[in-house]
Amino acid sequence: MAKRIDVHGLTAYYGAHKAIEDITMHVEPTSVTAFIGPSGCGKSTLLRTLNRMHEVTPGGRVEGKVLLDNEDLYGPEVDPVAVRRTVGMVFQRPNPFPTMSIYDNVAAGLRLNGIRYRKSELDDIVERNLRGANLWHEVKDRLNRPGSGLSGGQQQRLCIARAIAVEPEVLLMDEPCSALDPISTLAIEDLIDKLKTRYTIVIVTHNMQQAARVSDRTAFFNLPAVGRPGRLIEVDATEKIFSNPSVPDTEDYISGRFG
Amino acid sequence: MNATTQRHPGGASRRAARLGDRIFAGLAKGSGITLLLTMAAVAVFLTVRATLALREDEGNFLTTFEWRTGGEDPEFGIAVLLFGTAASSLIAMLLAVPVAVGIALFLTHYAPRRLAAPIAWLVDLLAAVPSIVYGLWGALYLVPRLTGCYEWLDGAFGWTGVLSYAGAPARSLMTVGILLAVMILPIVTSVTREVFRQTPRATQEAALALGATRWEVVRMTVLPFGRSGIVSASMLGLGRALGETMAVATVLSPSFLIHASLLDSGGGTFAQNIASQFKEADTAGRDALIASGLVLFLLTLLVNGAARLIIARRREYAGAAL
Numbered sequence: 241m242a243k244r245i246d247v248h249g250l251t252a253y254y255g256a257h258k259a260i261e262d263i264t265m266h267v268e269p270t271s272v273t274a275f276i277g278p279s280g281c282g283k284s285t286l287l288r289t290l291n292r293m294h295e296v297t298p299g300g301r302v303e304g305k306v307l308l309d310n311e312d313l314y315g316p317e318v319d320p321v322a323v324r325r326t327v328g329m330v331f332q333r334p335n336p337f338p339t340m341s342i343y344d345n346v347a348a349g350l351r352l353n354g355i356r357y358r359k360s361e362l363d364d365i366v367e368r369n370l371r372g373a374n375l376w377h378e379v380k381d382r383l384n385r386p387g388s389g390l391s392g393g394q395q396q397r398l399c400i401a402r403a404i405a406v407e408p409e410v411l412l413m414d415e416p417c418s419a420l421d422p423i424s425t426l427a428i429e430d431l432i433d434k435l436k437t438r439y440t441i442v443i444v445t446h447n448m449q450q451a452a453r454v455s456d457r458t459a460f461f462n463l464p465a466v467g468r469p470g471r472l473i474e475v476d477a478t479e480k481i482f483s484n485p486s487v488p489d490t491e492d493y494i495s496g497r498f499g
Numbered sequence: 500m501n502a503t504t505q506r507h508p509g510g511a512s513r514r515a516a517r518l519g520d521r522i523f524a525g526l527a528k529g530s531g532i533t534l535l536l537t538m539a540a541v542a543v544f545l546t547v548r549a550t551l552a553l554r555e556d557e558g559n560f561l562t563t564f565e566w567r568t569g570g571e572d573p574e575f576g577i578a579v580l581l582f583g584t585a586a587s588s589l590i591a592m593l594l595a596v597p598v599a600v601g602i603a604l605f606l607t608h609y610a611p612r613r614l615a616a617p618i619a620w621l622v623d624l625l626a627a628v629p630s631i632v633y634g635l636w637g638a639l640y641l642v643p644r645l646t647g648c649y650e651w652l653d654g655a656f657g658w659t660g661v662l663s664y665a666g667a668p669a670r671s672l673m674t675v676g677i678l679l680a681v682m683i684l685p686i687v688t689s690v691t692r693e694v695f696r697q698t699p700r701a702t703q704e705a706a707l708a709l710g711a712t713r714w715e716v717v718r719m720t721v722l723p724f725g726r727s728g729i730v731s732a733s734m735l736g737l738g739r740a741l742g743e744t745m746a747v748a749t750v751l752s753p754s755f756l757i758h759a760s761l762l763d764s765g766g767g768t769f770a771q772n773i774a775s776q777f778k779e780a781d782t783a784g785r786d787a788l789i790a791s792g793l794v795l796f797l798l799t800l801l802v803n804g805a806a807r808l809i810i811a812r813r814r815e816y817a818g819a820a821l
């Protein structure tokens with residue numbers, strides 16, 4: 241089941257450097273939320289706090305709360321490994337496991353869960369998720385070839401297949417199309433549209449058209465000044481943000497009139 | 500247009516650069532040729548002397564359990580040396596490689612940075628200790644302490660024969676193997692550590708984001724990625740173990756016998772045998788030692804070739820299955 245995310249007064253640091261400050265917002269289940277904003281305003285940082293990947297960076301630490309269906313991800317008894325199994329992630333640069341075949345890449349997460357699958361079961365799951373990621377027809381004849389032998393767009397869809405194979409509740413995507421050509425980008429946008437019926441999706445993007453095309457809600461982040469932490473400026477329905485935002489800065493950014 | 504002029508500013512300096520290139524190319528070629536000539540000279544010298552020795556040998560050079568090079572009918576063979584070298588190096592590898600991989604993993608993926616740096620430094624420092632110091636440490640510290648261990652091993656596994664122990668001072672191939680393990684540990688550790696450190700961050704994050712525990716990250720990304728590096732590191736260590744001289748000569752009590760048990764004193768290795776006998780040997784004796792040295796050289800070459808093959812094969816499949 242897709243879950244709702246509530247972020248409460250979240251501040252994230254890299255060592256002594258405060259990257260984002262006091263962010264409060266929510267993300268609706270079974271919908272797509274886009275994060276937009278200038279480079280360095282902390283979109284990736286915020287995204288990574290949502291599945292406790294932020295603390296993997298040396299010095300990374302978080303204050304505040306992130307509730308996943310009312311359960312605090314940063315609660316004292318929460319295991320970050322379990323969180324990451326529930327909240328999947330797709331990175332900006334495609335990162336399939338270079339030492340594994342296409343098949344093993346998709347199955348990697350399932351093998352982690354410690355459940356033993358029968359070969360036929362695993363075959364089914366791999367096929368279903370490759371189909372889910374619109375990649376099946378391109379790779380069905382070479383499942384045992386290395387995943388690193390695919391094109392960048394195919395690799396990114398492989399990474400999506402890998403992420404959804406473990407059936408997460410939430411899927412986080414950090415500029416998933418920034419390294420891709422327009423056709424692969426469209427393929428992934430179609431995929432996102434299909435996936436949002438089952439998952440809660442958060443996508444970071446620098447492409448305004450993409451945000452407008454795929455997302456239901458959009459959050460705009462900005463840096464109040466150089467060297468200051470990034471802040472949430474506003475979050476609203478995508479249509480509203482792109483046609484009639486409440487804050488003038490948002491309009492300036494979207495229309496390209498920006499500092 | 501502009502860019503071109505900027506890259507090659509003026510004809511004069513371009514010619515100067517060409518001259519520099521030519522001088523450097525000549526230098527490189529010259530040193531290459533010198534190196535080849537030196538190696539060829541060494542090879543010819545060794546082969547000639549070795550052939551002389553082999554012609555004198557009354558026994559079978561490969562199977563004789565004896566090393567009598569002087570007198571009327573000299574009889575010598577490398578059976579004992581080959582066995583001793585192989586056995587002690589193998590023991591060293593079996594002990595050192597897993598430990599080295601463990602330390603390297605600990606340093607790169609488990610230890611907090613404050614701890615990792617000094618430990619890494621310490622391990623590197625161990626590599627700088629001269630081998631004679633290891634030898635003295637082995638003879639004075641390790642040997643007396645191993646006696647107890649060997650008695651215990653004899654009690655538990657003596658029935659295998661390989662691990663039975665008669666009770667003499669522990670100056671055996673096993674002791675040599677253990678000492679060699681300690682000696683090759685630093686180099687194997689530091690090479691493995693470097694390889695593990697190069698595991699791409701993005702790949703490790705991919706595993707983490709799938710919900711992998713730290714150990715699963717290691718198993719899914721670090722170990723497969725570092726496999727060929729572990730092989731190269733092991734081979735580097737093996738090369739050192741095969742050729743180690745002073746430490747072995749200090750610890751081993753040499754004899755031209757192959758014991759069924761690895762724990763009983765005696766045996767010999769190529770390098771140790773050369774070091775122990777070279778001073779007293781006459782010309783014929785030295786030729787015989789050179790012949791044995793040539794075998795050691797071939798052995799090392801073989802090991803390196805095998806390692807390269809393994810690495811090349813792995814590279815071909817580097818992308819495929821785990």
Ligand SMILES: Nc1ncnc2c1ncn2[C@@H]1O[C@H](COP(=O)(O)OP(=O)(O)OP(=O)(O)O)[C@@H](O)[C@H]1O
Nearest residue numbers: 254257259277278279280281282283284285286297
């Ligand atoms: N690993 C890190 N160590 C230290 N500071 C970091 C690290 N990663 C990011 N930062 C800092 O945190 C702030 C936010 O960075 P973040 O990557 O979240 O921005 P972003 O909005 O994703 O930018 P972009 O659009 O360029 O990806 C920046 O000031 C950046 O310098």
Ligand SMILES: [Mg+2]
Nearest residue numbers: 283284285414
């Ligand atoms: Mg970013």
